[in-house]
Amino acid sequence: MTGTSKRENDRKDFSNSDDNHYVSMCQKGNSNAFQTLVERHQKKMLNIAYRITGDYEEACETVQEAFLSAFKAIKKFRGDAAFSTWLTGITMNHARNRLKKMKSISLHEGISLDNHVETETGQILFDPPAQEEPILAQIEKKELQAKVQECIGTLDNEFKEVIVLRDIQEFSYDEIHDILDIPEGTIKSRLFRAREAMRSCLKHKLGDIT
Amino acid sequence: MTCKDIEEKLTAYREGVLSPEERRIVESHLASCAKCSSALADLEKIVGLLKNLPEIEPPPWFTQKIMAQVHKEAEKKSGLLKRLFYPFHIKIPIEAFVTLCVIALGLYVYKTSGPEIKTYQIPPAAIREAPVADVPVGKLEDEAKPTAAPKIKPDSAVLGRKAPVLQPSIRTDEQRAPSEAMMEQKAEAPVATGVAPPAPLPSMTKEKDVSTSTDAERKGERAKKVIQFVPRPQKTDVNILPGITVTLSVENIASAYTDIEKVLGQSGITITKKMFKDSVQTVIVNCPEQKFQWLLGRLRTIGEIKHSPEIPEVTDGDLQITILVMPR
Numbered sequence: 102m103t104g105t106s107k108r109e110n111d112r113k114d115f116s117n118s119d120d121n122h123y124v125s126m127c128q129k130g131n132s133n134a135f136q137t138l139v140e141r142h143q144k145k146m147l148n149i150a151y152r153i154t155g156d157y158e159e160a161c162e163t164v165q166e167a168f169l170s171a172f173k174a175i176k177k178f179r180g181d182a183a184f185s186t187w188l189t190g191i192t193m194n195h196a197r198n199r200l201k202k203m204k205s206i207s208l209h210e211g212i213s214l215d216n217h218v219e220t221e222t223g224q225i226l227f228d229p230p231a232q233e234e235p236i237l238a239q240i241e242k243k244e245l246q247a248k249v250q251e252c253i254g255t256l257d258n259e260f261k262e263v264i265v266l267r268d269i270q271e272f273s274y275d276e277i278h279d280i281l282d283i284p285e286g287t288i289k290s291r292l293f294r295a296r297e298a299m300r301s302c303l304k305h306k307l308g309d310i311t
Numbered sequence: 312m313t314c315k316d317i318e319e320k321l322t323a324y325r326e327g328v329l330s331p332e333e334r335r336i337v338e339s340h341l342a343s344c345a346k347c348s349s350a351l352a353d354l355e356k357i358v359g360l361l362k363n364l365p366e367i368e369p370p371p372w373f374t375q376k377i378m379a380q381v382h383k384e385a386e387k388k389s390g391l392l393k394r395l396f397y398p399f400h401i402k403i404p405i406e407a408f409v410t411l412c413v414i415a416l417g418l419y420v421y422k423t424s425g426p427e428i429k430t431y432q433i434p435p436a437a438i439r440e441a442p443v444a445d446v447p448v449g450k451l452e453d454e455a456k457p458t459a460a461p462k463i464k465p466d467s468a469v470l471g472r473k474a475p476v477l478q479p480s481i482r483t484d485e486q487r488a489p490s491e492a493m494m495e496q497k498a499e500a501p502v503a504t505g506v507a508p509p510a511p512l513p514s515m516t517k518e519k520d521v522s523t524s525t526d527a528e529r530k531g532e533r534a535k536k537v538i539q540f541v542p543r544p545q546k547t548d549v550n551i552l553p554g555i556t557v558t559l560s561v562e563n564i565a566s567a568y569t570d571i572e573k574v575l576g577q578s579g580i581t582i583t584k585k586m587f588k589d590s591v592q593t594v595i596v597n598c599p600e601q602k603f604q605w606l607l608g609r610l611r612t613i614g615e616i617k618h619s620p621e622i623p624e625v626t627d628g629d630l631q632i633t634i635l636v637m638p639r
Contacts, residue, residue, distance in 0.1 A: 132381055132385035135378070135381050136374065139381075143373055143374060144366065144368065144369055147369045147373075148366050148367055151367050160367075161369070161373065164373075165377050168377045168380075169380050172381045172385075246364055246365060250364070253361075269362065269364055289322065292322060296322070296354060299357050300353045
């Protein structure tokens with residue numbers, strides 16, 4: 102099963118009305134209802150945070166903070182946008198702050214964030230690859246994916262955010278507008294420049310991307 | 312349209328959001344421009360690569376860890392709420408109970424002492440008139456009613472309560488010695504004394520006259536007496552006693568009283584009544600007229616006589632003397 106189809110399934114399964122039911126329960130003080138929301142959205146939030154920070158551990162920390170912030174602010178959620186959109190906005194904010202912190206630390210300690218795409222133990226839990234795929238192809242694919250992630254890491258934050266939300270997580274322009282609170286024109290313009298930067302980076306890393 | 316213009320439209324072209332005219336222009340350019348075609352292919356490849364990036368899985372402990380933090384936060388919140396409102400949970404029932412008790416007590420006090428409180432508000436004039444109207448005696452009734460009735464009517468409820476307080480004192484006057492009647496009245500009608508304007512004390516001679524007069528005269532006198540008695544004047548009960556009153560100022564009331572008893576015992580003067588109230592020892596005696604001056608002389612040896620009484624003119628030879636022994 103590809104990542105895209107999984108995302109589509111997620112969207113189908115977790116309708117907004119369902120989320121709103123649990124949100125409403127949380128707003129009435131039932132903290133256990135929040136577990137359902139965590140179970141439903143943690144993976145998506147973790148992927149977003151991981152693509153933004155480029156670090157699995159940092160992504161986990163980011164998502165925990167984001168869920169805690171969401172729980173604290175759940176009474177302020179009015180349902181104008183979908184819960185997942187609201188939660189993604191919170192996760193993006195935390196990821197942005199964590200990235201700043203990481204950059205600040207890397208400046209002091211001289212660590213490059215560009216190569217910091219995996220945990221120290223390298224134990225990132227990816228979707229298991231299809232069994233029929235040859236090992237060599239799997240390795241090549243993994244290397245390619247690592248380089249793509251490296252290139253994402255080289256992007257400025259504003260480009261990184263739109264490319265993660267639009268091309269990886271496939272949010273609509275309206276949703277991205279709700280999450281980042283920027284006009285659609287700006288989203289498209291940033292997306293164009295982000296893709297150009299990706300093309301340039303991948304050409305530099307791979308030689309030829311076609 | 313230049314290659315740069317076309318490249319900028321490639322995203323929109325790919326997403327199918329260009330107008331038919333723009334789409335036709337882009338497609339025509341792509342057909343003839345290898346560079347732009349290559350750019351479109353790169354775009355497709357990049358978007359494909361991004362879209363196909365593998366999803367990472369959260370660690371198995373992830374939900375538990377998040378929920379542990381959430382529960383901790385929820386407890387903190389409820390802990391804060393409890394700290395703020397817990398005292399009220401306890402206090403509200405207690406306060407409600409105490410409030411009910413206070414209300415009940417207030418009602419009880421109102422029911423028990425309410426009438427007296429109300430009588431304090433009665434205009435003195437109305438009170439003065441009231442007993443006259445209530446006296447159930449022949450002529451007097453006929454004389455009193457026309458004048459008193461219009462004034463009483465508005466306060467009839469209040470006067471209705473007032474009457475029982477006053478009437479027993481009238482009856483007592485008829486049957487008992489004047490001084491006893493006074494003492495009784497003092498105990499029974501403190502309220503009336505509190506509100507009424509000062510009135511002159513009825514003299515001993517008048518009391519005696521009343522006892523020897525005819526029925527009609529006595530009724531008239533009694534009516535007058537009621538009018539005089541009801542408006543009890545000042546605060547101290549003892550001062551208002553009628554008859555001969557000797558006020559004796561002493562250092563020690565107890566020892567002075569013992570001395571007075573001795574003196575009275577020696578002279579054969581009998582004590583008719585004695586009482587101690589408000590730091591004043593009252594002794595009422597029946598004293599033969601010829602022993603009055605002697606008694607005064609002996610009392611001067613015990614204490615200082617503050618108020619020198621006038622010797623009344625009496626015919627039967629016995630005087631009723633009220634000795635008020637009070638501290639200096």
